[in-house]
Every structure is written in C-alpha cells, then in structure tokens.
Amino acid sequence: MKTLVVYSSLTGNTKKVVEKVFEIIREEKKLVALNSNENIDLNEYDRVIVGFWVDKGTADSRSKKFIKSVKGKEVAFIGTLGAEAGSSHGQSVNERAIKLCSENNKFIGGFLCQGKVDPKLVEKMGKFPLKLIHPLTPERLKRIEDAKSHPNEDDFKAAQDYFKKILYNEHI
Ligand SMILES: Cc1cc2nc3c(=O)[nH]c(=O)nc-3n(C[C@H](O)[C@H](O)[C@H](O)COP(=O)(O)O)c2cc1C
Structure with missing residues (x-):
C-alpha cells in the first residue's frame, strides 16, 4: 500500500491539517503540493488523500x-472551510466532496474542519459587489470570528484520530 497525499492551500490552513494527517500514515507515502508542478505518476499509488480548501x-x-x-x-x-463542518453549509460541502471522490474511485472517508478566512476576502465582502452576494450579517461576522482560531490543536488531533480510525481501524 503506497499513499499519495496532495493538497491545495491558499493561506496555509489546509496545508497544516494535511501535514498532521501525513505524519500518522505508516506505509510508504509521498506529500505533494498541487501548485508545485511536481510530476505525479498516479500508477505508483494505491491510495490518494486530497486536501482542499x-x-x-x-x-x-x-x-x-x-x-x-x-x-x-x-x-x-x-x-477546510470558513463555516463550521457541522453546519448545513458544511454538510453540503461534505456531500459534494463525497460525490466527487466516489465518481471513479473507492471513497474511504472525508474530514472537514474550520479554517480562518483570509482578511482580504472579508474586506471584499464589505464592498460591492460581494456585499450584495455575501452581506456581512451578524451571523456571518460571528462565523468569521469563530473561524479565526482554526485549524487548532483540537482540529489536528481530530483529523489524526479520524484517519487512524479509517486507515488502521484504531478507535481512540
Ligand atoms: C475566494 C474564497 C472563497 C471561499 N468560499 C468559501 C465557501 O464557500 N464556504 C466556506 O465555508 N468557506 C469559504 N472560504 C473560506 C476558506 O475555505 C477557508 O478559509 C479555508 O480554510 C482556506 O484554506 P487555505 O488556508 O488552505 O487556503 C472561501 C475563501 C476564499 C478566499
């Protein structure tokens, strides 16, 4: 069993969680950032873990x-996402990701957690035209505020525990 772990991360949240999960993989493994232009030969791998924002x-x-x-x-x-993983938005994200991964593969599991939102995006949300699409309502401002502390140590541990469970049947 050889595992490829790839990720896409603009501001580093996804990268951090992915690196923590990479640590607990026991078999042969490789970590690649999708923007690195590194050549990937998928034939070498049996298992692929994809990190996305x-x-x-x-x-x-x-x-x-x-x-x-x-x-x-x-x-x-x-x-990783700005909203809470357990929110209805988080659930739709989860469903879409499951569908995407299941299309041509054996889907084995997915982990979502909150990640702080780029302040540049928040600034844009306060201005036209995003202001009309994503108005900074008190609820949205609270979500953005809550996300500021994520991903944190609890998220890293939850991600590692989740993958220990699905890969090695270890129940922590
Ligand atoms: C252009 C843009 C669009 C985003 N859209 C969503 C979204 O639809 N739902 C959500 O929950 N978070 C959204 N976010 C928040 C990011 O998914 C979140 O901050 C994530 O942790 C960023 O990961 P990264 O640091 O690995 O780039 C968006 C962020 C950006 C910059």
Missing part, C-alpha cells in the same frame, strides 16, 4: 481537477 461551497478548482484525474484508487479527503 472550500471555494464557493465546494473543493477549490485545482483539487477538483486533480480528483477528477484519479481513477480506481482508494480516495479520502481533508477539507
């Missing part, structure tokens, strides 16, 4: 494109 309710386009190129593997995902 959430853009407009789904996996960012770079990771989405990558997932679509994977066929006949065991596939799992790690995603």
Whole structure:
C-alpha cells in the first residue's frame, strides 16, 4: 500500500491539517503540493488523500481537477472551510466532496474542519459587489470570528484520530 497525499492551500490552513494527517500514515507515502508542478505518476499509488480548501461551497478548482484525474484508487479527503463542518453549509460541502471522490474511485472517508478566512476576502465582502452576494450579517461576522482560531490543536488531533480510525481501524 503506497499513499499519495496532495493538497491545495491558499493561506496555509489546509496545508497544516494535511501535514498532521501525513505524519500518522505508516506505509510508504509521498506529500505533494498541487501548485508545485511536481510530476505525479498516479500508477505508483494505491491510495490518494486530497486536501482542499472550500471555494464557493465546494473543493477549490485545482483539487477538483486533480480528483477528477484519479481513477480506481482508494480516495479520502481533508477539507477546510470558513463555516463550521457541522453546519448545513458544511454538510453540503461534505456531500459534494463525497460525490466527487466516489465518481471513479473507492471513497474511504472525508474530514472537514474550520479554517480562518483570509482578511482580504472579508474586506471584499464589505464592498460591492460581494456585499450584495455575501452581506456581512451578524451571523456571518460571528462565523468569521469563530473561524479565526482554526485549524487548532483540537482540529489536528481530530483529523489524526479520524484517519487512524479509517486507515488502521484504531478507535481512540
Ligand atoms: C475566494 C474564497 C472563497 C471561499 N468560499 C468559501 C465557501 O464557500 N464556504 C466556506 O465555508 N468557506 C469559504 N472560504 C473560506 C476558506 O475555505 C477557508 O478559509 C479555508 O480554510 C482556506 O484554506 P487555505 O488556508 O488552505 O487556503 C472561501 C475563501 C476564499 C478566499
């Protein structure tokens, strides 16, 4: 069993969670940033774990494109998003990611957690035209505030525990 772990991360949240999960993988493994232009030969791997950041309710386009190129593997995902993983938005993200990973592969599991939102995006949300699409309501401002402390040590541990469970059947 050889595992490939890839990720796309703009501001580092996804990278951090992915690196923590990478640590607990016991078999032969490789970590690649999707923007590194490193050549990936998928034939070398049996299992692929994809880390993405959430853009407009789904996996960012770079990771989405990558997932679509994977066929006949065991596939799992790690995603970070501004909203809470357990929110209805988080649940739709989860469903979309499961569908994406299941298309041509054996889906084995997915982990989502909150990640702080880029202040530049928040600033844009306060201005036209995003102001009309994503108004900074008190609820949205609270979500953005809550996300500021994520991903944190609890998220790292939850991600590691989740993958220990799905990969090695270890129940912590
Ligand atoms: C352009 C843009 C679009 C985003 N869209 C969403 C979204 O639809 N839902 C959400 O919960 N978070 C959204 N976010 C927040 C990011 O998914 C979140 O901050 C994530 O942790 C960023 O990961 P990274 O640091 O690995 O880039 C968006 C962020 C950006 C910059």
